[in-house]
Structures are given as structure tokens and as C-alpha cells.
Amino acid sequence: MRFVLASQSPARLGVLRSAGFDPSVVVSGVDEDAVAASLTDPAPAELVRALATAKAEKVFETLVGSHSDHVGSADMVIVGCDSMLSINGEMVGKPITPEAARERWASMAGKSGELLTGHAIIRVENGEKTKETSGTEGTIVRFGTPSQEEIDAYIASGEPLQVAGGFTLDGLGGWFIEGIDGDFSSVIGISLPLTRRLLAEVGVSVVDLWTRPAS
Template structure:
């Protein structure tokens, strides 16, 4: 059974490797804005699950088109932060990241990660499962100098919510209420359950 991670996230890859799985990485390259536009007033949970499904499905289709043989399981994920009535993804610019941190400091928000699993037998999708995981994150208050240094590192620009738990941003997280691995980008407990739904024991994937 080949495990395929449909994500370019080094954090998700690191979580899986630390948990005994060394996946093949295939980046889907989907147009996330186009996928989101197909939904009519989705909840944050529905949005991240749909994006995760689109990523996993795109990679499954690529493998099928390449004449894939044998069995594979493809896992796609997508994360967003729900804070102060707004759902946000990657800030992309220092100014947006700074504005978010000035609002988030000393408060809490909910990091929502959608997960989708597709099981392939040869080039045929035989089973699929999807769900989301929500975890409350509590932030501290970085000083002006600390925030400037964090923004200068570039790390918060390319991650959902403008922070990480497993990187430099971890210095400014007071705690999490829920699943830490989901905040990093892929929930191990939820992924295990979804794998079971498509007939795969996670222990059989350990390398």
C-alpha cells in the first residue's frame, strides 16, 4: 500500500514521518479559489473539507492517468483559521500578517483542518472518506521587536492564520485545546479514523 500526501506542506510531511509513515509527496496544484467559488455560503468546515477533497481527487486522477497499478491511499488536507467571525488562510504579505497578529495577540481562535482520503486500486477509486478537525489556539502577546523579527523570518506569510505551532511561531502560542497535530496541518487521530473507514489499518503503513 503506497501512501501519497497530496500537499506541499513540509509540516504535514514531518508529522507523518515522525509518526512512522514516509509518504510519496504529490502536489495537486488545484485552483483553490475556483473550488471555493463552487460552494454556496459554506461553513468553514465545509470549505476546508471540500478543498481537501479536491486536492486528494486531483492527485488520484493524475495517478490514474499515469496508468497506476497496485494499491494506494491519497490524503489531502487544507487548513484555515476562524477568528473574530472571519475565516482566513495564508496572509501572503507582511502587512496582512502583522495586522492579523495585532488582532490575535492575547486572544484565541479556532484552527480548522479538512482531511480527505481516497483509496485507489489500480486506477480505480474504490473508497473515499472526509472530515474536519477543529482545535482552539491561545496566543500570547509578542513584543513589537519579537513580532517584527517573526514577520521578517517569512514564516507566517505562507501558513494558515499567520502562525505555526511547530516552528518559530510556537514561541508565541500559549496553548491549544484539542489536537496539536491538527494545528500543525494533519490530525493523526482523524487520519487514522478516515483510513479505517476506507479499510486501511494505520499500523500496516508504518515503515
């Protein structure tokens, strides 16, 4: 069975590879702003779950619509993910610009926020969608208080611009995180515990998707 990751995130891919998977990566290209705008006052968990579902659905349409024997008719599971940070009463995604990243860190330094990750899974058998499910995982992140010089250097690295919340746990941003309460892998981008539970809901065991023996 093929495991398809509907995300271009190298961090998510790295988590899955470390956990014994060898995913195929297919980027959805979903307009996240349009999906968010289509929802009426969504709760944070609803928003990330809807975005994850939209990504998985788009990749399903792309693969099945390609009419390729080795893609469209294959048995596979497609996993879509989306992450956002809930802090100071606001849901925030990627800062994108240095100015936005600087403002983000000024508002969250010394505080705590909840990193919410939504996952959606579609099971495909013989080219047909047979099952689908979704869920969310929330993890509390406690931010440190970096100096101005540290923040300037971090922003200059470019790392915080393209990641949810403007920080990483497994990269340069890890120096500025005091701790977390919850699932480490979820903060990186894909929750292994949640993914395992959702795969079980569509009748797939993670051990059947391992591509290498445990070391």
C-alpha cells in the same frame, strides 16, 4: 500499499514521518480560490473539507491519468488536507504578504481562534477508486501578545507568510502561542487521530502503513 500525501507542506510530511509513515508527495496545484468560490456560503468545516477533497481528487486524476504501471495501477491511499483559522468571525488562510501577516497578528494577539483542518482520503485498488471519505478536526489556539519587536522579527523570518492563520506551533511561531485545546498534530497540519479514523473507514489500518518499528 502506497501512502500519497497531496500536499507540499513540509510540516505535514514531518508529522507523518515521525509517526512511522514514508509518504510519497504529489502536489495537487488546485486553485483554492476557485474551489471556495464554487461553494455557496459554506460553513467553516465544509470549506476546509471541500478544499481537502479537491486536492485529493486532483492528485488521483494525476496519478491514474499518468498510465504509469508503478503509479496508476498501484494500490494506494491518497490524503488531501487543508487548514484555515476561524477567528473574529472570519475564516483566514495564509497571509502571503508581510503587510497581511502584520494585520493578522494585530487582530488575533491575546485572543483565541479555532484552527480547522479538513482531510479527505481516497482509496485506490488496482488503479480504481474504491472508497473515499472526509472529515474535519478543530482545535482551539490561544494566542499570546508579542511585542512589536517580536512581531517584526517573526514576519521578517518569512515563516508566517505561507502557513494557515499566519502562525506555526512547531516553529518560531510556537513562542507566541499560550496553549491549545485539542489535537496538537492537527494544528501542525495533519491530524493523526482523524487520519487514523478516516483510514479505518476505507479499510486501512495505520499499523499496516508503518515503515519502521516503534522505537
